[in-house]
Amino acid sequence: MAKRSDIAAIRMGYGLGGAPMPEDPDAIVAGLLTDDDQRKAYPMTGLAQASVLAAQLQAARRDLRKGVDGAKDEAKTLRRAVIAARDGAARQRLARILDTDTPFRERLTGFWVDHFTAVGQGPGRWALVPAFVDEAVRPNIAGRFADLLKAAVLHPLMLEYLDQSRSAGPNSRVGRTQRRGMNENLAREVLELHTLGSTGTYSQADVRQFAELLTGMTYTPRKGVRFQPALAEPGPESVLGATYGGPGGPAQADITEFLEDLAVHPDTARHVARKLAVHFQADTPDPDLVASLERAYRDSGGALTEVYRALLSHPAMWTEPGGKAKQPFDFVASSFLALGMQGSEVAGWKRRDWRQYVEQPMVKMGQDFFSPPGPDGWPEAADAWITPQGLSQRIVWSMRTPAALRDTLPDPRAFVQTALGSTASRRLAWAVGAAETRPQGVGLVLSAPEFNRR
Known part of the structure; x- marks a missing residue:
């Protein structure tokens, strides 16, 4: 029978080999409220720097089109800079x-980064990706869902990804004079993916009214995120039975008010509860777990720590792991943990090392780190990842990469315990013990079914 500490590390973290996970739900939740030391140790490009890079690249491209001397080299240099920020x-x-x-x-x-999927489409937006992760999502994962929702939805990366920056109300000053159209992408995805869910109680009229409410929200690298009244559709908007904005049209405060209301909608509680249960427990989660999370969400008004506490306190979370398939990034991360790799090693890699050991193998396994298939993020279902092609690439990676990263590999008989602890099967322990070489034995552990599930 699997130990609770092993279950916690595999199901609630990225696997064994790193710092031990507490077994007590309150202790796990309490960890979220401590200082975020890793964010300080391994900083990412912030929004201010990303916007400067984007503005400079935009200007260099304009100069290039005009034939300005040196613009080509400047554009290349800036493109490398935004790639470096993203990678x-x-x-x-x-x-x-x-x-x-x-x-x-x-x-x-x-x-949560996957829940609020936003892709940097084109070099000018690549540097916005780390800012979105580190300034919109990460600081808000232990607060209210409403705050996380507002930070993610109104972030420059999301506004750009879902074309909100180019949206204008049909009857707005810009809409009338420049014949610039309204875009419903952001409104639709916020309702369908981020909050109410595809089965939520909203109509196409709600999508359109929400899209009209959002007009005015825009972003440019030079001026940042701002509300432009010239883009806003005049008049109040009625969404989900409530009215927002006055006769003159909406303001940014009206948008944030609606997002606050949306965050505590019963359908949002239901949708978020199920997504958490699917991600952490099983593709078809325990119905009682989902109900428990939904209840905690509604009772707390969307206080995420209370939802996590309900998640971690439910018996379904402490059964034998294996209900989920590891996505390629999870697989690589848990492999590195088991091999005892340190963050400083990975952070110090050159781009070619990252591409060789992580990025290119992940693509072959079916996951391009920077290109989720759509705004709904990466699929959770096991059959999306446990495919003949994906499995063959995991096996190839398992047999080759550890030896390339480590001069001396661990004894496979000890490694199976390091990597899987009490979740290792007797059959795997026997096979590993019979391996002819250390690379083969370590590869058998990493490619084993129990290691590729969580």
């Missing part, structure tokens, strides 16, 4: 996982 953030996320003493924080950061 560096990916390395920092992995480094934090390897060094953290609060693995649940890292797991939750990954969950």
Whole structure:
């Protein structure tokens, strides 16, 4: 029978090999309220710097089109800088996982970044990705869902990704004079993906009214996020039975008021509860677990620490792990943890090392780190990841990469306990003990079914 400490590390963190996880739900939640040392140890590019890079790159491209001397070299230099910011953030996320003493924080950061999927489309927006992770999502994962929702939805990366920055009300000053159209992408995804869910009680009329409410929210690298009245649709908007804004049109305060109301809607409680249960427990989660999370959400008004406490206190979370397949990033992270790698090693890699050991293998396993398939993020279902192609690439990676990263690999008989603890099967322990070489034995552990599930 699996030990609670092993279950906690595998299910609520990224696996064994790093700092031990507490077994007590209150202690795990309490860890979220401590100083975020890993964010300080492995910083990412902030919004201010990202906006400067984006503005400079935009200007260099304008100069390039005009044929200005030196613009080509300047544009290349700035493009390399935004790539470095984006790739560096990916390395920092992995480094934090390897060094953290609060693995649940890292797991939750990954969950919420995926829940609010936003992609930097094009070099000018790549540097916004780390700012979104570190300034919108990570600081809000232990607060109110309303605050997390507002920070994510109104972040420049989200406004750009879902085309909100180019949206204008049909009857706004800009809409009338420049024939600029209204975009419903952000409104639809906030309702369908971020809050109420695809089965939520809203209509197309609510989507349109919400889109009209959002007009005016825009971002430019030079001026940042701001509300432009010239883009706002005049008049009040009625969304989900409530009215927001006055005769002159909405203001940013009206948008945040609606997001506050949306955060405590019963359908939001239901949707968020199920997503958490699916991510942490099983693709088809225990119905009582979902109900418990929904109840905690509604009773607390969306206080996320209370929802996590309900999650960690439910018996379904402490059964034998294996209800979830590890996504490629999870697989690589848990492999590095088991191998005893340190965050400083990964953070110090050159781009070619990151591409060789992580980025390119992940793509072959089916997960391009920077390109989720859509605004609904990465699929949770096991059959999306446990495929013939994906499995063959995991096996290849398991057999080759550890030996490339370590001059001396651990004894496989000890490694199976380091990597899997009490969740290792007798059959795997026997197979590992019979391995002819250390690389083969370590590879058998990392490619084993129980290691590839959590």
